[in-house]
Amino acid sequence: MRLSKNQIEVIRxxxxxxxxxxxxxxxxxxxxxxxxxxxxxxxLVEMPTIVVEPERKTLQLVARLxxxxxxxxxxxxxxxxxxxxxxxxEQAIRTGIKL
Numbered sequence: 001m002r003l004s005k006n007q008i009e010v011i012r013x014x015x016x017x018x019x020x021x022x023x024x025x026x027x028x029x030x031x032x033x034x035x036x037x038x039x040x041x042x043x044l045v046e047m048p049t050i051v052v053e054p055e056r057k058t059l060q061l062v063a064r065l066x067x068x069x070x071x072x073x074x075x076x077x078x079x080x081x082x083x084x085x086x087x088x089x090e091q092a093i094r095t096g097i098k099l
Contacts, residue, residue, distance in 0.1 A: 001032055001097055002030075002031045002033075002036070003027065003041070010068050019057060019078075022047065022048055023047055025045050025046070026043065028091065029042030032097050040072065041072065044092040044093065047079065051078055054078045054080070061076055
């Protein structure tokens with residue numbers, strides 16, 4: 001995993017700030033692969049209950065993370081019971097590393 005301990009803690013804390021204490025977050029994509037280079041930070045936020053205004057919360061999370069981690073590309077997927085399962089979600093669940 002190509003994130004520092006500080007970056008991991010910032011991500012965990014910020015996800016819980018925006019989505020609540022029940023939120024779980026996984027890192028997937030190139031940053032989850034130690035052998036890869038570059039790449040954006042791809043996050044999957046998993047929620048046990050339906051998220052109200054997921055788009056607004058996603059934008060809020062990305063903005064806060066960019067302020068705290070520096071201006072870098074961050075992609076966020078939100079998965080709750082109402083989310084249609086698409087292949088990207090299945091890949092994130094299968095390959096993601098829980099932070």
